[in-house]
Amino acid sequence: MDSIKIKILIPLVAAHFLSDFVLQTDLDVKQKKKLKIFLKHISLVTSVSYLFLGLFYNYLIPVFILITHSLIDLIKLKVKKDNIWIFLSDQFLHIIILIFVSSNHTYFTDTSDQFSWEKYFGKDYYSVLLLITSSIIITKFSGILIGYLIKPLQSKIFKEAQSNNNLPQTGKIIGYLERFIILISVLMNVPAIIGFLITAKSILRYAEIKSENDKLFVEYILIGTLFSFALGISISYLANESITAMKVII
Template identity: 75%
Template structure:
């Protein structure tokens, strides 16, 4: 891919994850079959894509995203199923559209013009977008994936007598924090922190075991923790390599 294609790819990927996982709330997701919530989401996706791209004289790309994102989301709503594979297929479809736009950049816009944000912030703008995308991936995106993966265990725990009323929110926040720590440690090139984090959390969790019920609860937490670490480490190193590659290419 050439420089122009990479710039469009980075901008639109950041816009997608920002719109889908930050600007779209849990309530928006649950009520997406209602027209006003659906329109709200499509408006955010289109607007953020237009803003982050910075080609303010170009309307073809935002319109293309508006149409394709709407169609993909409508298909997902028609399926009326909610599992990891549907979630990943939906994300892959959106990202495929973004890759298609990037590859065909010369068709979608005038390649002789500079993007607005590059004029004011320079090429570092795209490194910031990659960092923003990385933060969203290791927090919200990973959280959704882990939620799907541990859902069977979660149902089992909820049906038991274990006290877990605060589990969904506190577990989510802890997961966000630990994956952010992993991302920071990778970007700062101090991976030893990850080892200390895994050891400390494992000791704390196993110290809570007092009965078979507690053991079930702690095993559930540890499975979620290991999934969290696996995604956090993988995505963090992907972000690290991507940011370094952008420095060289731009």
């Protein structure tokens, strides 16, 4: 595989996930129809892409990212629907654009262009970007995906528990932490921690059952936990393999 392609793809993907899931707040997402908020997001995506890429004399790639990201986000706003398929389609289109840019890098960059960050940090720079990307995917991205998957159950469980609005938010934070622990355990080659985590959480949840309503709630939690662990383990091993492969290719 072309090493230049990877040197372009990794920074652009990292910039995308950082801009879409960390620098863009939940409030920004809700108010994205406002021109000010929309322009703020597009500016962040473009700036972070330019910064992470490290080709400081190349403006064609950032401009292309600005135009294509704007078009995809505008289409999503026009659709006016919020479901798992819209969410995944939006992300899929963004990633396809980044793959297109990196695969056709000869049209966007000069082969003599130097990657500034690689010059100072070597391969470690790309390893750090992969870690950042993996951390965002395994926490925020996976959290949103799980939210869509369990939304039908969530509305049923919490319709009689509206006074305790912290429950879903607390579960989200716990999910972030458990999946991040899985990522660290896989990267450090200590997979036994995953088994301990699954066992401990299962025991704690079943210990909470006191009535039929509690049983329904715990079953909801366990379904979310299964999704969480499945995504956490899959993404962690994929991240580990990606980092290993990157060191061979570059």
